[in-house]
Amino acid sequence: MTEPDTIGITVTASGAAADAIDRHLPGLVEAGFAGKLFDQDPTLWGEAAQEEAAKRLSWVGLARSSRPLVGEISALREDLRGKGVDHVVLCGMGGSSLAPEVICATAGVPLTVLDSSQPDMVRAALRDRLDSTVVVVSSKSGSTVETDSQRRAYEQAFRDAGIDPAERIVVVTDPGSPLDGEAREAGYRVINADPDVGGRYSALTAFGLVPSGLAGADIERLLDEAEAITDLLADDDTSNPGLRLGAALGGTEPLRDKIVLIDAGTQITGFGDWAEQLIAESTGKDGTGLLPVVVGSAADGPQTDDETWVLLMPSDDDESEDNATSASSDGTGGESTVGVSGALGAQLLLWEVATAVAGRLLGINPFDQPDVESAKQAARDLLGGGSGAADEPAFVDGDIQVRAAGGDWLGDASTVSDALRRLIDQLGPTGYLAVMAYLDRIADSALADTRVPLATSLGRPVTFGWGPRFLHSTGQYHKGGRPEGVYLQITTEPREDLAVPGRDFTFGEFVSAQAGGDAKVLADHGRPVLRLHLTAHDAGLAQLTRAISEVSGNGAGAR
Numbered sequence: 185m186t187e188p189d190t191i192g193i194t195v196t197a198s199g200a201a202a203d204a205i206d207r208h209l210p211g212l213v214e215a216g217f218a219g220k221l222f223d224q225d226p227t228l229w230g231e232a233a234q235e236e237a238a239k240r241l242s243w244v245g246l247a248r249s250s251r252p253l254v255g256e257i258s259a260l261r262e263d264l265r266g267k268g269v270d271h272v273v274l275c276g277m278g279g280s281s282l283a284p285e286v287i288c289a290t291a292g293v294p295l296t297v298l299d300s301s302q303p304d305m306v307r308a309a310l311r312d313r314l315d316s317t318v319v320v321v322s323s324k325s326g327s328t329v330e331t332d333s334q335r336r337a338y339e340q341a342f343r344d345a346g347i348d349p350a351e352r353i354v355v356v357t358d359p360g361s362p363l364d365g366e367a368r369e370a371g372y373r374v375i376n377a378d379p380d381v382g383g384r385y386s387a388l389t390a391f392g393l394v395p396s397g398l399a400g401a402d403i404e405r406l407l408d409e410a411e412a413i414t415d416l417l418a419d420d421d422t423s424n425p426g427l428r429l430g431a432a433l434g435g436t437e438p439l440r441d442k443i444v445l446i447d448a449g450t451q452i453t454g455f456g457d458w459a460e461q462l463i464a465e466s467t468g469k470d471g472t473g474l475l476p477v478v479v480g481s482a483a484d485g486p487q488t489d490d491e492t493w494v495l496l497m498p499s500d501d502d503e504s505e506d507n508a509t510s511a512s513s514d515g516t517g518g519e520s521t522v523g524v525s526g527a528l529g530a531q532l533l534l535w536e537v538a539t540a541v542a543g544r545l546l547g548i549n550p551f552d553q554p555d556v557e558s559a560k561q562a563a564r565d566l567l568g569g570g571s572g573a574a575d576e577p578a579f580v581d582g583d584i585q586v587r588a589a590g591g592d593w594l595g596d597a598s599t600v601s602d603a604l605r606r607l608i609d610q611l612g613p614t615g616y617l618a619v620m621a622y623l624d625r626i627a628d629s630a631l632a633d634t635r636v637p638l639a640t641s642l643g644r645p646v647t648f649g650w651g652p653r654f655l656h657s658t659g660q661y662h663k664g665g666r667p668e669g670v671y672l673q674i675t676t677e678p679r680e681d682l683a684v685p686g687r688d689f690t691f692g693e694f695v696s697a698q699a700g701g702d703a704k705v706l707a708d709h710g711r712p713v714l715r716l717h718l719t720a721h722d723a724g725l726a727q728l729t730r731a732i733s734e735v736s737g738n739g740a741g742a743r
């Protein structure tokens with residue numbers, strides 16, 4: 185068992201974040217929040233949240249209750265490796281895939297995460313080492329269409345290659361879900377997860393542990409790290425790092441609702457994407473919430489007065505307070521800075537507690553995601569033949585069709601650059617730009633590099649999300665949080681479309697419906713959405729990259 189002092193958890197703060205801790209910590213301690221949370225008291229977030237919270241709090245005890253999975257997963261891994269099956273693919277969305285991604289990246293073990301419906305990305309995954317592949321299909325609800333479609337595609341690919349899918353598919357789902365029944369009928373290996381844990385709090389359930397353990401991560405150590413901090417997090421004391429972090433995030437006044445997460449330079453790789461979903465989907469609702477902006481380094485974003493900067497620190501760094509302070513005083517961190525260090529297993533639990541605390545301070549239910557469903561429904565309507573937001577392009581410029589939704593703001597723009605400038609003109613003084621790219625996040629990864637010049641030029645926060653992945657993360661905030669975002673949606677004609685076996689739509693039709701559905705819901709909320717569709721992938725992407733660099737390079741739209 186890893187001892188607490190080797191976990192190295194510290195939470196330090198300066199500026200508005202430190203003030204928030206001073207303001208809220210005594211009240212949280214006096215209310216016995218931590219003890220009640222670990223006793224799974226569902227009343228902590230008010231009456232409206234009580235019913236949901238009553239079936240969502242088992243995560244507090246997972247460091248202990250998940251122990252039996254370790255042996256089971258290890259035996260399965262050995263069995264598969266004995267058969268030459270050593271390439272692990274994870275099909276799943278949001279809370280069913282983001283934890284294994286950070287766990288495996290931190291452990292330095294390869295895991296292929298397929299969390300997309302973009303046909304080129306799905307086809308690329310299907311072509312990769314099928315002979316030695318085991319596919320973990322993870323879905324709590326057992327009804328997420330992306331995951332169901334990915335499973336169908338792998339089943340078909342295995343059959344086409346003469347491989348019995350039952351030998352290569354492992355299903356993780358809640359007991360009694362539609363997938364649970366179907367998978368058992370098909371003879372698949374099924375591992376049920378604890379149903380009293382929500383998707384984004386499920387890092388230490390079978391959802392986090394099965395793919396990570398099969399890929400070779402040390403999941404026992406992960407549980408040790410979480411167990412080592414459990415008592416500290418359950419303690420109603422001002423030193424409780426979960427209470428401190430939660431107060432720093434959710435208790436600033438006025439609320440600093442943009443949380444800039446800087447996760448580079450620690451032993452944890454890719455933590456930001458996991459924390460982004462936990463925070464955005466848990467808090468972004470009822471017109472409030474916290475929008476995480478994941479950036480590589482402290483130099484990668486403008487500093488504004490409505491941000492708190494959260495820096496992940498190396499866990500063995502006992503100078504972390506100085507680091508946090510210097511990040512503030514050298515002008516890179518603003519006047520609200522938090523430094524967090526600790527081993528990954530401990531941090532997973534720490535941030536879950538902090539999110540529960542922030543939810544209480546924000547007065548929202550941190551366990552539901554009401555606005556994700558609206559986009560899913562709009563996508564279903566479109567697949568069923570309904571009409572979306574701005575079906576007809578306003579104009580075509582080279583290899584890009586341009587559509588505008590959510591108001592009459594495009595004016596007489598006739599080029600992609602003009603349209604981008606018009607969108608940026610819609611930004612208010614506290615607004616943000618969200619880039620939402622429904623492309624292949626591996627093959628097209630360079631597009632994400634446009635985030636930094638855009639943010640620098642705009643002087644406002646810019647988030648970058650890959651569709652449909654972000655729909656299960658910041659997607660909740662964009663629709664449910666403060667209505668001040670402007671949205672750049674990028675879609676592409678696939679190089680080659682792919683049928684979803686057994687369904688009457690293709691992956692291309694599905695991803696297009698997802699983008700159209702989300703644009704429609706954002707537009708219905710009165711938010712401006714610029715939709716750029718690449719009619720030829722390579723040429724369109726090159727044209728788009730030039731246009732973004734033109735707009736950011738000359739500072740157009742800067743305020």
Ligand SMILES: O=P(O)(O)OC[C@H]1O[C@](O)(CO)[C@@H](O)[C@@H]1O
Pocket residue numbers: 277278279280322323324325326327328331383384465553556655656657
């Ligand atoms: O595990 P499931 O049920 O497939 O859901 C995947 C993700 O979709 C959401 O339900 C909604 O976005 C997330 O909360 C969840 O993590």
